[in-house]
Amino acid sequence: MPLFDYRPHTYETLIYATYYAPRGRQRLYMLGNELSHRYLYANDLIIGIIGAPGSGKSTLVRGLFPGLELTNDDEGTNVRQALIYDFDPEDFFAPHTFHIDVHYELGFRQKWEIADAISHAISHGRRVIIEHFDLIWETLGYNAQIIFGIGEEVIVTRPSVFGPFPEAIRDIVNRTIKFRLMAHSAEDITTMILERDYNLRRRVLHSDVKHGFVINFPEKPDINIPELEQKVKDIIAQNIPIMPVGADHIQIGEASIFCTGIRTHVQYSGQIENFRLVKQFRYHPIFQEYMLIGRVGYEENSGYDQILNTIGEE
Structure with missing residues (x-):
């Protein structure tokens, strides 16, 4: 006992x-x-x-x-x-x-x-x-x-x-963390461009989507989404460094922006794979907000459900 x-x-x-x-x-x-x-x-x-x-x-x-x-x-x-x-x-x-x-x-x-x-x-x-x-x-x-x-x-x-068993959990989270790093980096680049070129600032609290991010606006922004997407892709293609600066800022190339998750990024913008924006704002009828949705990576079976049928199997 x-x-x-x-x-x-x-x-x-x-x-x-x-x-x-x-x-x-x-x-x-x-x-x-x-x-x-x-x-x-x-x-x-x-x-x-x-x-x-x-x-x-x-x-x-x-x-x-x-x-x-x-x-x-x-x-x-x-x-x-x-x-x-x-x-x-x-x-x-x-x-x-x-x-x-x-x-x-x-x-x-x-x-x-x-x-x-x-x-x-x-x-x-x-x-x-x-x-x-x-x-x-x-x-x-x-x-x-x-x-x-x-x-x-x-x-x-x-x-x-x-x-x-712990190894199964480890394998999954280690495989999926790349999507989170890419999504957060792409979101910060998008935010930087929205502030610099469109004078739009995001809210501190926002929402999520699988392999991507969501930026919410109380009113529908007057921006060209394909144009915004191309500007983000241009920065990704330059493969510029992304690094923490102090306790609550990151540096993207020469620009320093506020960030509450300074370690959750890729090291270089070129590590962001297959970035794209949904080409229209999605409207949330309950919260009455317009959502700009960004996606990264490729669809793959990388979540927890892939091990459900193999638990306890040889």
Whole structure:
């Protein structure tokens, strides 16, 4: 019998849920908060987070667990000793929730050391949030109780002994993140041109579409969409660098523009594939807004549903 019995009295029937992974810190915080209310239980002790560097894992964690002190991020700018290694169950003031970034910890410790620290904590009823969970789960010997994967979409799943397994989630989010990077970069280029050539500024909060973006306007803009599309394509063809500048701006060539998701971009504009704009504004009758829709990439079966029929198969 484990020292702490964290088994639920009923079994969760969630297979998976998917959400658009929104651009910008604030929207990702909001999504994380919503997901925590919908899917997290008090007896969830092992929470896996999976995603590529720059996908927004740490931002999602902050939304899921407001106030949690993270031990590290993918750039190494928030480095601190992981408290989980010093956990003493007899210490009355010991934390009840730990965060650990396996990718970072592997630079200093063996997998078995990390796995032992995680098992020790959860055996005493502590919760552990594990970034890059796919790197440690086999050594750990068991799956997470709930996994959040972030690529183009945010995937939420409660694995059973039959899966889904972390590698399957990792393969999907690593494959789809490119669409998110391309879409956000194309959106910022489009926004830059709208401001520079048409004196139009986007709203801070806007919406999403698969393999693309949506910019909302309260009134129908007087712009030529094919002309706008060609201007964006001209910048893409120049293959100019896109890079973070400070905490909330990116630089596209010589231009600096405001951005709330500075790491979620391709490195060069030429990496944006098959950019196009829908040639007419779509009207939202409820919100009474006009939507400019941009798309990138090519249609392919890259989402979560591709593994549903293979879970547990050899």
